[in-house]
Amino acid sequence: MAQFDLNDDSVVCIVGSGAGGGTLGNELAQKGVKVVILEAGGRYEIPDFINDEWASFAQLAWKDMRTTSGKWRVARDFPNLPAWIVKAVGGSSIHWAGASLRFQDHEFKARSTYGAVQGANLLDWPVTLQEMEPWYAKAEDKLGVTGTNGIPRLPGNNNFKVLAAGARKLGYKEVHTGNMAINSQPRDQRGSCQQIGFCFQGCKSGAKWSTLYAEIPKGEATGNLEVRPNAMAIKIEHDARGKVTGVLYVDASGATQRQKARAVAVAGNSIESPRLLLNSASPMFPNGLANSSGQVGRNYMRHTTGSVYAVFDKPVHMYRGTTMAGIVRDESRLDTKRGFVGGYELETLSIGLPFMAAFLDPGAWGRGFTSALDDYSNMAGMWIVGEDMPQATNRVTLDAKAKDKNGIPVASVHFDDHANDTRMRDHAYRQGAAIYEAVGAVRTFPTTPYPSTHNMGTNRMSANAKDGVVNKFGQTHDIKNLFVSDGSQFTTGAACNPTLTIVALAIRQADAMTGMMSRGEI
Amino acid sequence: MRDVDRRTRVSRRIFLRGSATAVPAAAAAAAGMTVTAESAWAQAAKNLKPQTMATLVKAARDTYPHDRLADSYYITAVAVYDSADPTLRALMESGVAMLDAEAKKRFGTPYLDVLSETDRVSVLRAVEGSPFFKKLRGDLVVTLYNQKPVWVKFGYEGASADKGGYINRGFNDLDWLPEV
Ligand SMILES: Cc1cc2nc3c(=O)[nH]c(=O)nc-3n(C[C@H](O)[C@H](O)[C@H](O)COP(=O)(O)OP(=O)(O)OC[C@H]3O[C@@H](n4cnc5c(N)ncnc54)[C@H](O)[C@@H]3O)c2cc1C
Ligand code: SF4
DSSP states (O other): OOOOOTTOTTSEEEEOOSHHHHHHHHHHHHTTOOEEEEOSSBOOOGGGOOSSHHHHHHHHBOOSOOEEESSSHHHHHOTTOSBOOBOBTTGGGTTOOOBOOOOOGGGGOHHHHHOOOTTOOOOOOSSOHHHHHHHHHHHHHHHTOTTSTTOOOOOOOHHHHHHHHHHHHTTOOOEESOOBSBOSSOBTTBOOOOOOSOGGGOOTTSOBOOHHHHTHHHHHHTTOEEEESSOEEEEEEEOTTSOEEEEEEEOTTSOEEEEEOSEEEEOSHHHHHHHHHHHTOOSSSTTOTTOTTSOTTOSOBOOEEEEEEEEOSSOOOTTSSOSSOOEEOGGGSOOGGGSSSSOEEEEEOOOOHHHHHHHSSTTOOSHHHHHHHHTGGGEEEEEEEEOOOOOTTSEEEEEEEEEOTTSOEEEEEEOOOOHHHHHHHHHHHHHHHHHHHTTTOSEEEEEOOOSBSSOBOTTOBOSSTTTOSBOTTSBBSSOTTEEEOSGGGOSSOTTSOSHHHHHHHHHHHHHHHHHHHHTTOO | OOOOOOOOOOOSOOOOOSSGGGSOHHHHHHTTOOOOTTSHHHHTOSSSOHHHHHHHHHHHHHHSOOTTSOHHHHHHHHGGGSOSOHHHHHHHHHHHHHHHHHHHHHHSSOGGGOOOHHHHHHHHHHTTTSHHHHHHHHHHHHHTTTOHHHHHHTTOOOOOGGGTTTTTTTTTOOOSSOOO
16 A cells, blocks of 8 residues: 655645545546545444444544534534534545435526525536536446446335335325445445445445445555545645645644645535635635635535434334435426425435434423334334525634634534525425325424535535636636535535535546646646 | 334343442343332432432433333433532532422422322423533433333344344335335
């Protein structure tokens, strides 16, 4: 495995090893580019994963201090946990459920399709579906997405059976076990899904794609990729001409190191990426790096989520098998007659008893609450994933007071639902409940959104430098050898889970970057 | 469909190591323990008064009442408060004193002696915003529901990778709906 010198300024330095950073790192390494990935978390391999919700949370989750404000309920219930994401090699691609959907054509053109929505900071992406299609195809092949490339879909589990029967009764047409980055048969030297049911805790069979074991080892095998765990990037440095020169980071021993680099790619997920750019402010860039537009940290999106759980008079045991292999797609269509712009997907979801107690109705107690848990084994569950409106005021900033253990200001996340988000969620709650009632639900529970698992938009892509932070290749408008490679690039969020698009963009970015390097542009 | 055997397995190994946690949950249930300050587990508290221990157990059940759960699980859940940490101990002793004061004001007896659950819950509602209750409730979500023997009672089977997943253990055995 490669080990690069701190003073080797021929490397590309990537911050974060998750879906975006881990993919970019492997892609560049395959093309012969030397790469150092700095990863704040430790490295845990498949045998280290724990089939236990709280123990796994303690092992993998990002628990460093963050603060919150705004009217979202998360700020009240979990004031220091705005997002439920990972701090470890592999990033949130360890936690993720694997749902892998393409954006629809109109979702790349939200501003021109939906028009001016009051209070929303809508913008069209500087790329189209047509341009993205070949990259989506490569991403689906890389991830081994079921329902693409001739890969059969997964078998439906009990939770899916309930969702599907109810959805069919209601007349929904596009109902199946999804497009999942989970092997339904052995592929890419990884086995097939054993229906273990702890997809969120790290897949112990390796059937689910994660950069941890599906990308990073391949990159390492080329001799061009070094992943440095327990390396927390704290500042990106630049020279007098305004080009970035490397990254300061704190290593496992607490010492500060400087990795020199020819280019830097930020992929710390949508809360840490803007934090790092803002904390890298300098006399030349007083508002933070790449922030001439003032958009760094703004337009934070988290999808219009929520869950619906339902209790039946017969057992379901929803926790058995894949967490999210089941989807109803009909409501993701473009149809403003429903009273909102954008659409949503309904996907199966199950959480174990410990998380159900914590998330079904945070803060609730007494018999109203416990009687729901009493029926845990008779519960089915689904999750709503809808397009939320980007708003300039939904924003990641540096906390004025709180600092982390390195003395660096922590990220503060402000979020308010847009009226469109609320209308969409209410519609989805009604439809979700109707699905379950159609097959005999005794009680249904519209459940408040969890701390964010999908985080997007805080360094958004724009055609025009004044509207956003990066161009169509994730290259910052202001600094040509500084890139953004994660979900923070999203101009808008679409009605689907983000990771396939993050991966497709990372593959495309690696291609664009090597072109720029060979042309001597960076 | 394969359901889950929810019966309590009683072990004969009852040993009192002088702390509340030393009472194996199943054994306590089998012994038919009731919640009083005279109970052996309450008397065995090292740092809290037995009355405080017993009141916490009662309040824990009143907060998250599950008729299918024996007191033993609630005893285990609050055992963490029998701590040498003076701040935590003070919070618990003063919190219970507050519950007793509220119960006396409303019903003329300490919390533990208020007979009806509805009445005790009205006491808890009155102190819902206090740091004591917020801590008790917030902790219980984990200390009660994260006990593996409790999972069995709710039909949740927990870890499955060590058993080969659910692929041959009923991931799709639901048989009461038409196939689609
Ligand atoms: C429970 C759960 C279920 C999900 N299910 C799905 C799904 O089914 N489908 C889907 O599309 N998406 C899903 N997601 C979302 C998906 O995980 C993310 O969209 C994706 O992983 C984001 O990729 P990323 O590269 O932006 O960030 P991440 O994958 O989170 O990676 C960021 C990495 O950067 C590191 N980092 C951050 N700051 C620094 C720093 N300063 N220095 C060094 N390292 C740093 C972090 O530790 C982390 O490892 C799910 C997420 C969760 C939590
Ligand atoms: S259900 Fe399948 S994908 Fe999920 S953890 Fe188990 S083996 Fe992995």
